[in-house]
Ligand SMILES: C[C@H](O)[C@H](O)CC(=O)C(=O)O
């Protein structure tokens with residue numbers, strides 16, 4: 001079979017949910033007084049949108065092959081990402097065989113290294129990489145999971161992230177991850193309120209349901225240690241992203257300080273094999289949580305995951321919807337997956353990247369059958385009702 005070449009790369013932006021799931025309007029639990037590093041400033045404490053958590057918006061990368069097939073992917077990178085794709089990265093794709101995924105990744109990473117390495121540039125590279133995998137899957141008429149080794153299980157099992165683990169239990173999830181609401185600047189009062197919320201949730205969900213806490217980079221080592229020790233009696237399964245992603249030393253110390261049986265997790269704001277090598281070699285955490293749309297894409301996640309496996313660490317990707325599902329189903333060291341509750345009250349299951357994707361599978365009774373992923377590429381379509389803008393059309 002002669003493989004088509006890449007004819008054209010296009011980058012679009014779109015507002016309102018999608019891959020930038022913090023870009024919500026109206027009341028939403030995800031923007032209701034959640035502890036953040038900016039919560040030290042009272043004026044930015046109540047809403048994350050107030051300090052700009054949703055400024056980027058969603059980037060859609062579309063890649064068209066010479067046979068007319070179109071692959072696409074979405075990530076959080078908005079207009080900056082669109083600029084990088086059209087003005088910089090497209091040159092490494094157009095005219096190349098659609099199979100050159102590894103070489104294209106290498107060229108995207110090293111050509112942007114002087115201004116990239118992490119953050120929005122890696123989100124953007126991830127988006128291009130995922131769009132390439134989607135394109136190749138469509139050309140080969142295979143799901144992405146089949147191209148990276150094939151499934152190791154018949155179904156995916158999910159925990160839910162949201163304000164209502166008690167409702168998530170009723171919906172069939174294996175666990176619930178609460179956002180932390182009060183940061184160190186809210187003092188002992190805030191710490192008490194945090195512990196009361198965990199205690200209350202534990203009493204609602206019973207002893208056996210997994211309960212986790214997401215701290216979204218908001219704490220210092222002292223506060224995180226006191227919180228973890230206080231939460232020990234409520235059987236917290238893990239404490240997530242307690243510290244700044246740059247504080248590898250703090251994470252290593254926290255891991256030694258938490259009560260026996262409590263896991264330390266982090267990595268959703270980390271990128272590339274080199275970033276995760278720091279986390280793994282410094283003994284920062286028990287579970288790494290790369291976001292497939294931010295860590296460098298699927299091509300990089302495969303390397304990160306192999307490294308984690310050799311260190312005896314689990315890989316439970318952050319969010320990332322179908323991009324995570326196609327990966328998790330192929331790896332024994334990714335035994336379960338995250339589902340972010342995007343309903344404003346966290347009371348029902350809606351697709352994670354709603355409203356942008358069509359055919360996005362959702363957990364039913366906390367599970368997705370592997371057979372639901374058996375469609376070419378990542379198996380999703382763009383919703384034509386969402387308005388795409390192409391700011392840097394060539
Ligand atoms: C709930 C968290 O603050 C954040 O919005 C999502 C996240 O970190 C996670 O799903 O993990």
Ligand SMILES: [Mg+2]
Pocket residue numbers: 214216240241268318
């Ligand atoms: Mg998190």
